[in-house]
Amino acid sequence: MITLHTAEMLISIITFFIAYVVVITMSNMFRTWVAYEMGDDTGMRLGYFTVNPMMHIDPVGLFFLFTFYFGWGRTVPVNPLFISEPHRNLKLAALYLSDSFIHFVLSVFGIIALLAIFDVNILAVMRYMVLTYNVSQLFVANMYPEISSWLVSIGFVVFAFVYLNVVLGVLYFIINFSNYLLFILADRYDKIAQYAHYITVGLPILLILFFSPLFRLLSVHLIAYIGLTIAHIIGIA
Numbered sequence: 001m002i003t004l005h006t007a008e009m010l011i012s013i014i015t016f017f018i019a020y021v022v023v024i025t026m027s028n029m030f031r032t033w034v035a036y037e038m039g040d041d042t043g044m045r046l047g048y049f050t051v052n053p054m055m056h057i058d059p060v061g062l063f064f065l066f067t068f069y070f071g072w073g074r075t076v077p078v079n080p081l082f083i084s085e086p087h088r089n090l091k092l093a094a095l096y097l098s099d100s101f102i103h104f105v106l107s108v109f110g111i112i113a114l115l116a117i118f119d120v121n122i123l124a125v126m127r128y129m130v131l132t133y134n135v136s137q138l139f140v141a142n143m144y145p146e147i148s149s150w151l152v153s154i155g156f157v158v159f160a161f162v163y164l165n166v167v168l169g170v171l172y173f174i175i176n177f178s179n180y181l182l183f184i185l186a187d188r189y190d191k192i193a194q195y196a197h198y199i200t201v202g203l204p205i206l207l208i209l210f211f212s213p214l215f216r217l218l219s220v221h222l223i224a225y226i227g228l229t230i231a232h233i234i235g236i237a
Contacts, residue, residue: 012135013066015153019160020065021053023168024073027102028056031076034098038091040082048076068212069135069160070167080183089184096180103169110162111227117155118144120236123227126159127220166219171207 029050032043047055056073065071083091114122118140125143129135137156144152207215 008136008138011137015156016069016160019157023164024056025053028076030102031098035078035095038083038095040078042079043076096176099172100169103165107162107165110158113158120231123224130220166223
């Protein structure tokens with residue numbers, strides 16, 4: 001017999017999976033396109049410019065999604081050696097920061113959709129659910145009884161979409177900006193080049209394993225800040 005708690009958990013997992021597939025597919029396609037425009041066709045040749053989600057799903061990231069409501073997709077491989085002059089450093093910066101850029105752009109559109117479906121109080125509801133792990137569509141429905149169930153379901157997917165975009169945007173900014181600096185410095189200092197690989201591999205593991213609560217806290221505050229700013233601009237706060 002399926003209990004209410006089990007049903008809520010299944011709905012949350014399915015919701016986050018739907019949002020996860022959309023988020024990682026859009027971000028990986030954008031990164032692949034930016035790399036190609038900057039001169040690196042590695043991702044294009046390997047087939048990452050596709051709407052097929054199977055190309056973008058990372059098994060470990062998917063496990064974390066089902067366990068902690070946070071997960072990542074496969075990383076689009078890039079070869080910065082293919083990026084040439086003129087303005088090589090700017091092209092490299094555009095390439096390495098493309099993930100964070102698209103995640104934050106998508107999160108802004110998602111927050112606007114959330115405010116349109118609910119109201120500005122949804123930002124506080126999101127903060128509570130994320131920080132307490134009480135991620136529940138029923139909780140949102142009870143907070144907004146005047147909104148139809150199908151619209152609440154759409155809003156719940158948008159909530160997951162926004163949250164994943166913001167967390168991944170922050171995470172990728174730290175990782176990819178570090179990789180960008182390492183590559184620039186490695187061209188000048190041989191000793192840095194010797195340890196760059198270990199830093200590139202170790203930094204994501206360190207951040208995910210030991211700083212996940214901090215990312216969660218930072219993300220909900222960032223969502224609240226962006227949401228309130230948008231609400232003030234459109235005059236609903």
